[in-house]
Amino acid sequence: MSRTRLAVWGDPIAHSKSPQLHAAAYGVLGLDWSYDRRRVAEGEFAGAVRSLDDSWRGLSLTMPLKDEAYRIADVRDAHAELTGVANTLTLGATVHAFNTDVGGIIDALGESGITTVERVRLLGAGATAASALVAVADMGARSADVRARRPESASTLRELGARLGVEVTVLPFTETADAVELTVSSLPGGTALPEDVVAPLAAAGGALFDVAYAPWPSALATNWGDVPAIPGLGMLLHQAVRQIRVFVHGDPGVPLPDEQDVVAAMRTAL
CATH class of the missing domain: 3.40.50.720 (NAD(P)-binding Rossmann-like Domain)
Known part of the structure; x- marks a missing residue:
């Protein structure tokens, strides 16, 4: 079964801008992937992940699930290992965890x-x-x-x-x-x-x-x-770009095809 389902989980979650950011990116990339939001409490997280079938490609995580995402993973990237938290999981036989917030901060500051x-x-x-x-x-x-x-x-x-x-x-x-x-x-x-x-x-x-x-x-x-005062929207945007790289390539450091166009569409969606 093709893994085409993605979502952002957290509690609360109704305010999240991730669905429109990801939808904009996948539209430019020509990927027929779905990306939803779901309210998941900390104590429900492990069971909710175990309930997902093979249609699920990955998850974005916001508070209070970043610690739980780190703990549930089989493999973690360097930034997740350093911080002890993860905001991105790729699913399959092996669960990989990433912390794209670090790179999102660096990219947002660099943009300024x-x-x-x-x-x-x-x-x-x-x-x-x-x-x-x-x-x-x-x-x-x-x-x-x-x-x-x-x-x-x-x-x-x-x-x-x-x-x-x-x-x-x-x-x-x-x-x-x-x-x-x-x-x-x-x-x-x-x-x-x-x-x-x-x-x-x-x-x-x-x-x-x-x-x-x-x-x-x-x-x-x-x-x-x-x-100067720099808002966190840049971090939100750029951590999502790195997250999408993970979902597409499995690596937050590998640029997306036509990434400039992807980022422009995501910025418009904010």
């Missing part, structure tokens, strides 16, 4: 003219922060100032930094901020930090890359001053 960094600040300490840390390490970062409401929750980022050769310090949001070139926020959309917290972070924070994109500008971007 940011290709190298040395000193960065990460706001938040969850799965997306781990992907961001791997991304900036690939871009040359040597130090990362992590801000978290509960600094003890960022122990995994310290360990990851040690593996990557990046010096990670973890501080509360209110601590004095040293100057950095780039701030990456993985705080949930709609998070509004107090003005007296944002002001010093913005003054010494360089460009802001905020993974939130709805609504835009985010509360953080609104208070970031005159320095």
